Amino acid sequence: MTNTKLIASLLAAASLSFGSAAFAAExxxxxxMAGAAAAAGDTALTSKVKAALADQKQIGVSATQxxxxxxxSVPSTDEGTKAIQAASAVEGxxxxxxxxxxxxx
Numbered sequence: 001m002t003n004t005k006l007i008a009s010l011l012a013a014a015s016l017s018f019g020s021a022a023f024a025a026e027x028x029x030x031x032x033m034a035g036a037a038a039a040a041g042d043t044a045l046t047s048k049v050k051a052a053l054a055d056q057k058q059i060g061v062s063a064t065q066x067x068x069x070x071x072x073s074v075p076s077t078d079e080g081t082k083a084i085q086a087a088s089a090v091e092g093x094x095x096x097x098x099x100x101x102x103x104x105x
Contacts, residue, residue, distance in 0.1 A: 041066075045092050052086045059083055059100065066094035073103045 045063040053059050053070075056079065060071040068087050074080040080100045087096045 041092070045090070048090045049087045049093065052090050053083055056083055061087070063093075066092060067097060068093050068095070069097045069099060071099040073101050075103055077102055 042063040042065065045066065045068065046061050049061045049063065049068050053061065056074070058072050059074065062069045062071075068090075070083055070087060074083065080098065080102065083100065084096050084098055087093060
């Protein structure tokens with residue numbers, strides 16, 4: 001009988017250890033899934049902003065966690081301002097950073 005109780009105790013301890021190890025791995029998986037979702041959201045946001053700036057193909061657009069960066073050259077400061085305003089108006093944009101330059105004449 002003593003061996004049976006010992007084996008049962010060992011099996012119970014092993015299953016508890018395995019269960020807690022599996023539980024500990026879940027936050028890592030959740031973080032990876034959240035990162036993938038954020039990347040997909042950034043891609044979608046970039047596409048929305050590019051669509052809003054469809055008439056200004058020379059402007060590059062990137063997004064990270066809702067922050068949109070505009071880059072490239074524009075013909076005037078007015079065109080740059082319009083691009084920043086158009087990007088800011090897109091749903092999901094938290095902030096617009098401008099790396100735009102005005103082309104010299």
